[in-house]
Structures are given as C-alpha cells and as structure tokens.
Amino acid sequence: MHAVVYSCTLCVRREHEHDSSETQRLKGAARSLLRLHSALPFKQSQQPQTLFFSLRKTMAPYTLTYFAVKGRCGALKIMLADLGQQLKENLVTFDEWMKGDLKNSCVFGQLPKFEDGDLVLYQSNAMLRHLGRKHGAYGKNDSEASLIDMMNDGIEDLRLKYIKLIYQEYETGKDAYIKDLPNHLSKFDAVLAKNKSGFLVGDKVSFADYNLFDLMLNHKVLSPTCLDSFSSLKGFVDTMSARSKIKALLESDDFKKLPINGNGKQ
Numbered sequence: 001m002h003a004v005v006y007s008c009t010l011c012v013r014r015e016h017e018h019d020s021s022e023t024q025r026l027k028g029a030a031r032s033l034l035r036l037h038s039a040l041p042f043k044q045s046q047q048p049q050t051l052f053f054s055l056r057k058t059m060a061p062y063t064l065t066y067f068a069v070k071g072r073c074g075a076l077k078i079m080l081a082d083l084g085q086q087l088k089e090n091l092v093t094f095d096e097w098m099k100g101d102l103k104n105s106c107v108f109g110q111l112p113k114f115e116d117g118d119l120v121l122y123q124s125n126a127m128l129r130h131l132g133r134k135h136g137a138y139g140k141n142d143s144e145a146s147l148i149d150m151m152n153d154g155i156e157d158l159r160l161k162y163i164k165l166i167y168q169e170y171e172t173g174k175d176a177y178i179k180d181l182p183n184h185l186s187k188f189d190a191v192l193a194k195n196k197s198g199f200l201v202g203d204k205v206s207f208a209d210y211n212l213f214d215l216m217l218n219h220k221v222l223s224p225t226c227l228d229s230f231s232s233l234k235g236f237v238d239t240m241s242a243r244s245k246i247k248a249l250l251e252s253d254d255f256k257k258l259p260i261n262g263n264g265k266q
C-alpha cells in the first residue's frame with residue numbers, strides 16, 4: 001500500500017518541483033485514491049496512477065473573486081496568462097457586495113479573494129508571491145527573492161500613490177501627479193538599465209515584473225508619453241507586451257472590457 005502512495009506522490013513531485021502546496025494537495029488526493037483503490041478490485045501496479053491523473057484533470061483551476069475591474073488583479077491575470085494557467089473568475093457586483101455577507105467573510109473585509117484548492121488568500125501581493133513561489137517566478141535563490149520583494153514593495157508604494165490619485169484627488173491632483181511621475185519611473189528605469197536582462201532581478205521573469213508591467217500599463221493610460229524618457233522601462237513594457245500569451249490576454253475582449261478602476265477614472 002505504501003509503495004502505491006509513494007509512486008503516486010513521486011510522479012506528482014516530478015511534475016511540480018516548485019510547487020509545494022500543490023504537491024501537498026495532490027498527495028492528499030493520492031492518499032484518498034489509495035483508500036479508494038484498496039476498496040476496488042484493481043491491480044495494484046497501475047490503476048491508482050491512472051485514477052490519480054484523471055482526478056487531477058478534473059480539479060478546479062485557480063479561482064478569483066473580485067469586482068469587474070482590472071484594479072488590483074491586472075498583474076495576477078497577466079502572470080497567470082503568461083504561465084499558461086487557467087483562472088476561474090467570480091465577478092461580484094456592487095449590489096451583491098453591499099449585502100455585506102461576502103464582505104464579512106473576507107479576512108480584511110475586502111476583495112480580491114484567491115483560491116488555490118483549499119488555500120484561500122486575501123491581499124493581492126500575497127497572491128502574486130504565492131504564484132511566484134509555485135511557478136518559479138520568485139528568483140533562483142534567497143538573495144534574488146529578497147531583491148524581488150524589495151522591488152515589489154517599491155511597486156506597491158507607487159500603486160498606492162496611483163490609487164490615491166484615482167479615488168481621492170483625480171480632478172485636483174492629476175497634473176501634479178504626472179509632473180512628479182518621472183521621479184518614480186526613473187528608479188525603475190535605473191534598476192532595469194543596471195540589470196540588463198530585461199527583468200527587474202536576475203535573468204528570469206518574476207511576479208514583480210508582472211506587477212510593474214501592469215502598473216505601467218495603467219500609467220500609459222493616465223499619461224501616454226510618461227515612459228518616453230525612460231528607454232529601459234519603455235523597452236521592458238514593450239517586451240512584456242510582446243510575450244505571446246500576454247499579448248493574447250491584452251487583446252482579448254474579456255480583458256479589454258474591464259475598466260482599470262472602479263470609479264471610471266483612469
């Protein structure tokens with residue numbers, strides 16, 4: 001019996017090397033299979049694995065519950081598209097949200113909510129980190145991971161300024177925001193110029209790259225020429241836009257029809 005579980009989980013582990021929580025979940029499924037298998041008249045050598053893989057195919061993909069905006073989930077959607085991962089979306093309307101039940105069920109009383117099997121996450125940056133960890137987009141060692149965290153915190157600082165502009169001072173603060181923008185964009189431009197790989201850290205795309213890319217798309221809508229003086233940052237945005245799965249997502253009707261922000265300002 002133990003040999004069967006071991007052969008199931010070994011197969012899983014080979015396919016999900018970067019994927020510890022997924023592996024845990026699938027190991028659970030393997031154990032359930034083993035229980036099922038011991039109750040059925042199968043040959044012990046093959047049947048559990050066949051069952052295991054057909055079970056895996058029927059497992060739900062990642063699920064996102066959020067409002068019908070790009071908002072704080074643009075980066076996550078871009079990342080999953082680029083990784084070739086499926087995303088099931090539950091769109092929440094304003095009326096539904098105002099009923100309060102869903103809000104009360106959320107850890108911080110806010111969306112987005114992200115589900116990966118039994119794991120439920122709130123906080124969009126935690127979701128990006130989770131996916132980065134699972135899909136090899138969190139650097140190749142601890143130092144790179146820490147640098148990616150640092151860059152992502154810098155991106156979050158700019159996103160918070162952007163959100164404040166959009167939701168609190170769009171009419172009065174837009175000109176000043178755009179005037180000050182080069183002070184922020186120059187920092188990302190310098191990091192990209194220094195690293196030379198085309199990514200913020202190391203030589204592979206990370207969750208922070210997707211996050212920066214999404215935020216830059218928003219800023220290009222706010223101020224179409226804002227990247228013109230930053231050749232590395234502009235090159236980064238152009239290269240990310242040209243990645244085939246990202247291009248397909250950005251051109252899809254489902255993505256295009258979503259407003260960037262909840263109040264119609266952009």
Ligand code: GTS
Binds near residue numbers: 067072112123
């Ligand atoms: N830090 C959180 C994250 O990153 O996920 C912020 C989440 C947040 O601000 N959620 C807003 C919300 O739920 C929606 S949005 O700003 O992301 O579009 N608002 C409704 C409420 O009742 O607070």
